[in-house]
Amino acid sequence: NPQNWSLGKKLLVSSLTWLLxxxxxxxxxxxxxxxxxxxxxxGVSTVASTLGLTLFVLVYGIGPMIWSPLSELPTVGRSPIYLFTLLAFVMLNLGVLYAKNFGMLFAFRFLTGFIGSPALATGGASMGDIWTPRVG
Known part of the structure; x- marks a missing residue:
């Protein structure tokens, strides 16, 4: 139970979640x-090159509809989702870095947005698991 963790562990895990x-x-x-x-x-237009931003934002808005319910399954949980997606996010960003053509760049931007989206959706739930709200 994360609410029983020491203050140091709570702060560490919270900080890692914020950083992600x-x-x-x-x-x-x-x-x-x-x-x-x-x-x-x-060799494309500036308008076409903005698709990298558009695709990333589009799928990091859609991705949580898949990742969030998956992280609530007792057999899966949040930690494996965080670990897998963080590693995949870093690796896919290497694909963005080394893209040889326009299509590769946008495919990798699409995938990085999708694979990075769990932090946006489950970060708040993780904070709720770790910290007890204070009333009054």
């Missing part, structure tokens, strides 16, 4: 300054 959520949010925003570079690198 921050990384996902910055994963969407950090793409924006690179839009002109994407357009130049792949």
């Amino acid at each position: 959520t921050f990384a996902i949010y910055i994963g969407s925003a950090i793409y924006s300054p690179g839009i002109p570079g994407v357009a130049g690198e792949f």
Whole structure:
């Protein structure tokens, strides 16, 4: 039971959850300054290169509809979801980095948005599991 953890462990796990959520949010925003570079690198319009941001945000909004119910299953839980998706998020971002063409870039942006979305949906639930609300 996370509410029985020591204060140090609660703070550590909470901080890691906050950091993961921050990384996902910055994963969407950090793409924006690179839009002109994407357009130049792949020879596409600036409007077309904004699809990398659009796809990421679209699927990190849709992804929690799958990941959140899965994290509530007693046989799965939140920790395996966090661990798997964090590792996959990092690996897929390497795919974004080394994309050889426009299609690869957007496929990897799509996948990173989807795979990173559990932190956005289950982070609040994790905080509710760890901390006891104070009334009054």
